[in-house]
Amino acid sequence: AQKITQTQPGMFVQEKEAVTLDCTYDTSDQSYGLFWYKQPSSGEMIFLIYQGSYDEQNATEGRYSLNFQKARKSANLVISASQLGDSAMYFCAMREEFTGGFKTIFGAGTRLFVKA
Amino acid sequence: DTAVSQTPKYLVTQMGNDKSIKCEQNLGHDTMYWYKQDSKKFLKIMFSYNNKELIINETVPNRFSPKSPDKAHLNLHINSLELGDSAVYFCASSQLRLAERGTQYFGPGTRLLVL
Secondary structure (H helix, E strand, C coil): CCCEECCCCEEEEECCCCEEECCEECCCCCCCEEEEEEECCCCCCEEEEEEECCCCCCCEECCEEEEEECCCCEEEEEECCCCHHHCEEEEEEEEEEECCEEEEEECCCEEEEEEC | CCCEEEECCEEEECCCCCEEEEEEECCCCCEEEEEEECCCCCEEEEEEEECCEEEEECCCCCCEEEEEEECCEEEEEECCCCHHHCEEEEEEEECCCHHHCCCCEECCCEEEEEC
16 A cells, blocks of 8 residues: 555646645654655755644745645645746655554655646 | 765666665765665665664665675675666765754766666
8 A cells, every 4th residue: 555645757847936835644653753855966865844743834945845734644845936947747655654664654745847 | 175075976787787876975874775766756765784784684685785894985886787777866865863864965966787
């Protein structure tokens, strides 16, 4: 079963508008972490934002915010005031614990296109 | 610069050859990872080392052998390369303590093409 589901393979947004990228996760752990990464066409993986399962407030980092709804098991990324440079693949990921350490599971990604 | 670095960035080779990819991090992290990203951009964990000890070994052909000489280095050796090994291989590192969140920082990737 998919542990991280990103249902939008591709999204378009007009420059300067806000966009929400969806992510749902599946875990029975009480303690876990959720991440978003950006992968531009140049290929590198860039960490954007983190949300801990016990964090009561939604995480924010500049124009990025994470809409964390624990009961619904969703962790959507909101990008405000989109810029052309935001065009990229975006991956949602979850840290889950196992005996001996942690493992991070990635979703299939959403490709975002920002239109001028 | 503090970062995760990988060499080489591009690797083109013939089927059947043996090749290695090197990874180094100077972030002071205690855990390192190898991921494979296929042509559909799906990112899958292959291996993880914590303080030179193997802690994650996913279902990967035994032609792939990781080696961690110290906690700042994690190399990946691939024997008898096959066409299906063509992919981008990412190295990553993190600090395992929960207080550090386990955020992984990635290298630039190695684009492997097997002909």
